[in-house]
Amino acid sequence: MVNQQWQWQKAPAQPVQPVQPQPVQPQPVQPQPVQPKGFSRTASPVASTLQALRQEGRPAFIGYFPYGFPDVPTSLEAMRVMVKSGVDILEIGLPYSDPVMDGPVIQAASKCAIDNGVKVDGVFDAVRQVQADGARALVMSYWNLIMHHGVADFAARMAEAGGSGLVTPDLIVDESGEWIEQSDRYGLDRVYLVSPDSTDARLQITSRAARGFVYATSRMGVTGERTSMSNSAQNLVARVRHAGAPYVCVGIGVSTAQQASQVGAYADGVIVGSALVHCLLDDEGRPRKDRRKALDSLAEVCSDLRWGISQSRK
Template structure:
């Protein structure tokens, strides 16, 4: 099916399809882990196309094989608003390689085939230019679960809310420590899957310690009506993952995983096999922290 084939978005009479009534795949996985294993979800992030298309597909598969329950596949963007230096560098490498959005569905299929829940994290401009309905259709056909949209707020997400309902896709909106109670309520009412709680203001990146701010934000977001709240930005190792997992529904790790694929000069490691082995080791270590978070 091509990007411009809109046949799946309408009935034979030409009317738009209605809401697809199915449970949230992301929430279902989080609930399964809680009820069956008494633990939070481990959510790993990697940008697609870094260090190259084939390796990035292997990398997201590696995440699932070493303990990630949900995988955020990032769409590289030239003007990010919340990515720190590690993710910016990886994304720039992907862009320099000429990576195209249409190829990302390979990674989505790889995550789904490995047993993980595939999400895409993207700045909205990329989705808008691809075509919101076309992207949702192609993403759903590849086995995708939903989108994380860091620069799209519910107030401006009318088209995405409509289209995501049509295809049964999750929509993950973000909150931060300075979000008002009113804002937390708006996000909680419109999110599907989980609410992404940023542990601090600023960009992504590894940290030496996690303070009490995220725990307060999780509590406030739940009080505002969110069923599932996952914490990201700054979680860098097993100990931090264990701490965050003791109170959050999911632990999100990005820069610490991306870092394993970069060398000391900020370039992609030349030995792809060794890089994937490093990624597997780091992923497994953090996964152990997540698994033991509530013991």
């Protein structure tokens, strides 16, 4: 038998076929959902001012003046005079046809501005000017005007103009959900009012929701000049601070340097309105014809009040 030797032989290598790349079909780009604008993380502009003044050892001088009274140019000039004469924070009033919380002086000024055809849109020019002149600008308005204008639009335009926020005398926290949302969105301050008859529970709710400061009214009733100040304001400030508000400012009735000094001894800010507006009204409650003298009178009153405030903690 013939032996046969079997030998395994490796199969010859087969040529490698190149892999042809497959064309990639472009996938349609899915539109990303538009996210709502987030909340502002900026510090309260008014609280920052109050904190700086507290470190200096004095309260803020907060002045009020209605936009458009006795006419738009004069109201803008009056605000400029106020800032140059020592006002730290300026409340720009939006004239309203039914100012239930205002006394006869501010009512007369509001009626004059409304008769002049003043519109909400113009107030943003005043805000820009006040900020540029070096003071914080708040708008003080009855809530119906803001609702009619549109809360979101007003907040956006206020922020664009550099304004600090709103003082809302007739708006309570329970009914201000939309304003809280929009003011948080744009970093604007919310100033609510409290009075001596506010309950402790109400003071706590208001103090938690406020941003900037809480406005403590020195007494019940409408705005206006008074010859003396009651002790209820000091007691109210203590209660509001106990409720958690870091800054409490007092208004309604302050009209002299002595009163301003008295209030400044315990409040973070002294708010004056009627006494300033009165400078541009004559004895008949009509706009003074000599505007230059009226503005000079305004400067003098502001300077006196600023001096009184500066002496409050000495």
